[in-house]
Amino acid sequence: MSSITQPVGGHGHGHDEHAHHPTGIMRWVTTTNHKDIGTLYLWFSFTMFIVGGIMALTIRAELFEPGMQILAPERFNQMTTLHGLIMIFGALMPGAVGFANWMIPMQIGAPDMAFARMNNWSFWLLPPAAILLVLSLFVPGGAAETGWTLYPPLSIQSGMGMDLTIFAIHIMGASSIMGSINIITTILNLRAPGMTLMKMPVFCWAWLITAYLLIAVMPVLAGAVTMLLTDRHFGTSFFNAAGGGDPVLFQHVFWFFGHPEVYIIILPAFGIISEVIPAFSRKPVFGYASMVYALSAIAILSFLVWAHHMFTTGLPAAGILFYMYATMLIAVPTGVKVFNWLATMWKGSISLEAPMMFALGFLFLFTTGGFTGLILAIQPVDVQFQDTYYVVAHFHYVMVAGTLFAFFAGIYYWLPKWSGKMYNETVAQWHFWLSFIFFNVTFFPMHFLGLAGMPRRVPDYAQQFTDWNQVATIGAFGFGLSQLVFLYAVVSAIRSGKPAPAKPWDGATSLEWTLPSPAPYHSFETPPVVK
């Protein structure tokens, strides 16, 4: 703590630079500033996290006991669909873009993002998409009830909620692509003199690679859902066997997008963790080059493994073996990253402020999720686990304890720079421990449910699954409520936190810490020179 209570350098710097900008709501609607837009993205992400979270709690409440209690089965399916779509496209992806907006210009020594107006546009596309998704609950027939994977022919049967979902996905895809173009251009063109690619912070590398992944796969998803749309309304038969199509084709196309998508969600998180761990170990990141190579290897392999999501569709043995081996191979670069993080901590001078706690929580739980991923890669074992709660446990370990925990780490780490205020360490530690414990209470039992044979996406279950479901439901409500502590930690810091020094973390080294806190409206008006 001593390191963070130093006298204040640049606070009070204020926002007077933008006095010529509109104020009030119009400031946010018309803003082209990377910080304002980053803030919008982060608050949007948090809002969606709450909406998706409420849906998750509704699901968990229904599953507290066998029998149907609060939701009709079709409503239950709509909840699982929207929970998935909202968390992935509404909470996790925009959250990561929020970090990119705030941090990339500051970390590479640029004044702002390369395409400031497009930046505004890519954010403001998101709220309409979110509204379409939520609105779909209220149209005749309700929201899509296919799960976020939208498999036909089930998705051909759905009502107009499916069409709204398809349009929402189109819009969000356009937003992601614009965001990615912006990020790539910014990183490739606006780096300060001397900031070579191999001197960039790992966070920027992670986002550069993520942005390429996004550009490669979002159009594929758009294509898949467009084919769904034409099958639904314009008489095509891409996915209809009776018309010469193939329902499994959709799965191939969807997962060609969907597998890179999971790395799109995790790579920025890797980036954040690679900033936080060195800072709190007071040592440079170990194996910088191998970190970058590992990120790239993961990105390339992510295009070669999609059919491991389809291990029970009846692929030929040769296909299964190929996808099984390729999937197992991903463990190598992922392992390299984990080892590098450990080696970064090794013989460091470690302190355990909230960002570091979340980074350690990430490391511990993400690795657990990685191991279950390896187990799922073994096709014969996956035959037992496919579409069970084991899979649900696995991907919540990598996406919640992985990405979300990394976001928390990043928010506590950078909040002083963003707001010019320190958060309250005690509150943040509470937030960590409550989240960590309740996360495990919620999701660890799901491994057992999967092992014992409970399918996912069912509104009701046989009695032998009752016990672990009750534990999971209790955990889920605990986890949900713990996030109110997070909200309190952030809001109280912004409103009444102690002023933050320019560099509250003595081990932090990247460029953003050379700026005053809060960072000036236009990050680097004159580019810094990096030796």
Added chain:
Amino acid sequence: MVGNQERSTRALRAPSKYSARWLAAALCAGLLAAPGVATAAWEWNFQPAATPIAQQITHLHELIFWICVVIFVGVFGTMFYTLIKHRKSVGHQAVQFHENTTVEIVWTVIPFLILLFMAWPATKVVLAMHDTSAPDMTIKVTGYQWKWGYDYVQEGFGYYSTLSTSFDQIQNRAPKDEHYLLEVDNPLVVPVDAKVRVLVTAADVIHSWWVPAFGVKQDAIPGFVRDTWFKADKVGIYRGQCAELCGKEHGFMPVVVEVKSKEDYAKWLAEQKKKVAAAADDPNKVWDLKDLLARGRQVFDGNCAACHQPNGTGNAAIGAPPLVGDKVVLGPRQHQIDVVLNGQTNGVVATGGAGGKMPSWKQLSDVEIASVISYTRNTWGNKAAEDIVQPSEVKAGRK
């Protein structure tokens, strides 16, 4: 008891070598205070294997699980060591190193070798699971929304298998019985120690036919036939579920397989064939109201109640209209035969909801259709002028 999948039996059985026991025990201990869990079953491992493949899968899982545990302990042992020893608060000074090529190569190559070690046994099981050659018998499984069809291809007969748990249990109006949601009217019946090849397909959307104790899960894809196989080595009843989201009743289409001894199976087969022969004459038999109603209620609860509700009040959310007082149900029977046989789309708009899609029921037998129509015409206060439909009329209605 032999090979029986009953929950109670398994709970009583002395635990075998469970792979995750310690993790579970630790977690249980921490959570026993949770309400309503005192009489728990706390199921947390694979169902006991009933086929050689399931056995191999279980072993494979144990092998890989333990390798992961060992690596996990190594990695996080190191992490906790460094967290304790290399803390700023204990005065540790950071040593500023940031790469070491040898170490980096070592920890790239060793995981690779471990993966090879895992891949070898996994490959063997993959190949074994794909060997559908030389079966003793073949069964075709068809997924429907929301039931399974089983066709004994060589014997020339087949039947449907539908959830038999009552709506009252699902709606919490009656106590749930032991096999709540895992019970069906007609289970699939197979002989023990016979290699059964299963051809899996679907009629509407994708389903997935899953029997955990057999290590078999195969997606049922409309328009395509996939195959898989099993060879059960223990007599008993095995329970699984549809494993691919297939619409609103996805959670309510269990798979139940009864493995009989060779003799019992032969007896059962003979009976089935007799029944099939008897049923063949049925369409011309004239049924009376009582028989039709009894049969009709079964058919309705098994096929129609999912949408129209057990009491015929319909479900506006999916556009299924109430059948109580419905003009089609009370109107001329010829029209209703047509609607039920061929389905109907957007013909009516359910009150407070949308028009929907009523599926075609061609796959039901003439007797089933005649009885379910007669049933809807004479229950819930409905009293149609043309009250009875005979199987022969349905037969005539199929073109």
